[in-house]
Amino acid sequence: MPENKIDLAADVATMSPTTNEIVTAAIAREIRDGDLAFVGVGTNGRAFTLAVGIPLTAVRLAQMLHAPSASVYWGNLLEPDLSSMPADLKQDSFTRWQAAACPSDTGVKCDMLARRAFDVCFDSAAQIDRFGNLNITAIGDYRNPKVRLVGCLAQPEHFAFVPRPIVVVDLDRRVFVEAVDFITSVGHLRGGRSREEAGLSSGGPQLVVTDKAIFDFEPGSRQMRLRSLHPGVTAEEVFDLMSFRPVLPEQLPATPLPSMQELDLIRRVIDPNRVLLRV
Amino acid sequence: MKEKLTTLEEALAPIASGSTLALGGSLLRRQPNAAIRSLIRRGVKDLTVQSWAATTATDMLAAAGAISRFEGIYTGMFSYGLAPNFRRGVEGGAIAVRDFSETAMVARFRAATQGLAFLPIKTLLGSDIARHNPEQIRPFSCPFTGEPLQAVAAAKADFTIIHGYVGDKYGNVQWPIVRDSDDIDQMIASAATRLIVTVEKIVPHEEIKRRPTLTYIPGNWVEAIVELPYGAHPAACDGHYDEDDAHLTGYLERSRTPEGAQTYLDEYARSVPDHDAYVAKVGGLAALEALDVPNREQTHA
Numbered sequence: 001m002p003e004n005k006i007d008l009a010a011d012v013a014t015m016s017p018t019t020n021e022i023v024t025a026a027i028a029r030e031i032r033d034g035d036l037a038f039v040g041v042g043t044n045g046r047a048f049t050l051a052v053g054i055p056l057t058a059v060r061l062a063q064m065l066h067a068p069s070a071s072v073y074w075g076n077l078l079e080p081d082l083s084s085m086p087a088d089l090k091q092d093s094f095t096r097w098q099a100a101a102c103p104s105d106t107g108v109k110c111d112m113l114a115r116r117a118f119d120v121c122f123d124s125a126a127q128i129d130r131f132g133n134l135n136i137t138a139i140g141d142y143r144n145p146k147v148r149l150v151g152c153l154a155q156p157e158h159f160a161f162v163p164r165p166i167v168v169v170d171l172d173r174r175v176f177v178e179a180v181d182f183i184t185s186v187g188h189l190r191g192g193r194s195r196e197e198a199g200l201s202s203g204g205p206q207l208v209v210t211d212k213a214i215f216d217f218e219p220g221s222r223q224m225r226l227r228s229l230h231p232g233v234t235a236e237e238v239f240d241l242m243s244f245r246p247v248l249p250e251q252l253p254a255t256p257l258p259s260m261q262e263l264d265l266i267r268r269v270i271d272p273n274r275v276l277l278r279v
Numbered sequence: 280m281k282e283k284l285t286t287l288e289e290a291l292a293p294i295a296s297g298s299t300l301a302l303g304g305s306l307l308r309r310q311p312n313a314a315i316r317s318l319i320r321r322g323v324k325d326l327t328v329q330s331w332a333a334t335t336a337t338d339m340l341a342a343a344g345a346i347s348r349f350e351g352i353y354t355g356m357f358s359y360g361l362a363p364n365f366r367r368g369v370e371g372g373a374i375a376v377r378d379f380s381e382t383a384m385v386a387r388f389r390a391a392t393q394g395l396a397f398l399p400i401k402t403l404l405g406s407d408i409a410r411h412n413p414e415q416i417r418p419f420s421c422p423f424t425g426e427p428l429q430a431v432a433a434a435k436a437d438f439t440i441i442h443g444y445v446g447d448k449y450g451n452v453q454w455p456i457v458r459d460s461d462d463i464d465q466m467i468a469s470a471a472t473r474l475i476v477t478v479e480k481i482v483p484h485e486e487i488k489r490r491p492t493l494t495y496i497p498g499n500w501v502e503a504i505v506e507l508p509y510g511a512h513p514a515a516c517d518g519h520y521d522e523d524d525a526h527l528t529g530y531l532e533r534s535r536t537p538e539g540a541q542t543y544l545d546e547y548a549r550s551v552p553d554h555d556a557y558v559a560k561v562g563g564l565a566a567l568e569a570l571d572v573p574n575r576e577q578t579h580a
Contacts, residue, residue, distance in 0.1 A: 076461035091515035198405030199427035
């Protein structure tokens with residue numbers, strides 16, 4: 001299982017890829033030319049890497065390789081300059097990040113979400129279940145919670161209106177649960193056509209990218225399905241880290257490794273100071 | 280034009296326990312913290328708080344036991360993690376929460392702005408946010424297409440408090456040219472019944488008049504305006520100063536226990552008579568100026 005530590009002095013060409021790099025390259029291949037992707041503002045540490053670092057690096061990588069007109073809406077910046085990302089997480093670095101547009105308020109972003117102007121979004125969560133429903137609101141009983149989390153932000157909008165949501169989260173039994181305690185974001189709801197029957201447009205989460213494996217959702221049942229295992233990870237190891245059993249495909253490939261070109265761009269051009277993929 | 284410049288205590292005097300209060304700011308930007316410390320000092324309680332992405336202001340009110348109900352999109356401490364006092368209040372049953380997603384909260388403030396009882400959304404179909412709040416989120420069918428929609432109730436507050444950048448004595452408040460616009464302060468202001476604004480600096484009306492397109496809160500909407508340099512401290516005011524990492528770290532350290540949070544409030548809110556005394560307490564203007572962003576003086580040029 002590759003780690004995320006990296007020796008910056010080592011020869012880029014000979015150093016094997018980290019898990020973050022494998023995941024980033026895999027997500028980059030999902031980005032199509034012309035896509036508009038929503039990336040949240042994140043928090044810190046590992047949560048920042050999952051919600052912000054990996055998505056921004058992946059979209060930038062896609063821009064440089066096969067999707068030159070892909071773009072990002074980050075915070076309230078539309079098309080921020082991904083060739084020059086903030087060097088730290090202080091307010092003034094965000095304020096001065098250059099972008100094509102900084103609309104007068106976030107209501108503009110909300111309106112764009114509701115009219116389905118986005119193609120892709122990135123979400124992370126405290127809980128995700130078999131049908132890809134997310135919880136970032138409360139653990140336990142909503143009215144008498146064991147843990148009160150942050151609320152909902154625009155994560156309900158992402159799943160309601162964005163055609164290709166990508167969930168980025170570490171594999172963990174407490175996170176991958178049979179049913180979330182609170183449905184903040186409606187994924188495939190109870191499976192089958194229950195999402196559409198609730199009045200939502202078709203779509204819902206498309207991929208769940210973790211540090212051990214990548215999942216998609218089985219057409220028809222809409223249950224989470226194992227799509228690929230990262231190099232060195234076994235299916236048993238994955239099952240041990242989940243509270244439910246995902247659907248198994250007929251063929252279970254390894255997650256493709258980043259190419260030399262992808263690794264070189266991530267390490268030397270996009271994130272040379274290891275700010276985005278630090279942990 | 281009517282002069283609306285006053286003191287913080289005068290401006291906040293009408294806010295009584297039991298009020299519904301809408302707060303501006305988003306994440307660690309422009310939280311109306313000085314105003315909140317004044318309310319805590321006065322012992323105002325039983326508030327319903329409406330907010331966008333809430334951090335320090337809401338968490339301090341929660342520490343003071345002043346919130347009975349919260350309606351908003353987020354409460355946390357941004358890069359510092361969960362909001363400890365708010366979390367304790369909710370988990371202990373003292374604070375009732377009504378969660379709203381971003382489009383839902385935008386619709387609620389826009390409805391209040393337009394004098395409507397509700398606006399429609401279709402974001403929360405199937406979600407537990409709607410299921411747990413039939414009082415404020417109700418299903419109905421589109422009268423044109425028949426598609427399922429949800430009516431979200433207008434966010435009507437008794438009082439609204441916003442911390443802005445600069446303004447004049449008439450209450451006109453202006454944006455800098457480069458700012459972090461990831462908030463809905465203008466929308467919250469436009470929805471207000473009684474709007475109290477605190478600003479970093481009062482500038483001459485002549486400066487405001489030269490660039491009226493930058494006025495995001497017209498004095499016409501404002502009941503009172505107060506000059507409070509570093510009024511968002513320990514949060515940031517984009518274009519003016521950054522968040523105070525050391526102070527926030529200390530706040531969170533103390534907030535690990537309810538007793539620790541009380542010692543914080545005693546020291547920084549209850550024992551200081553006013554904002555000037557707070558500034559002196561945190562090291563004086565010289566200490567706060569260390570948080571200033573480079574070229575702050577050109578922010579509004």
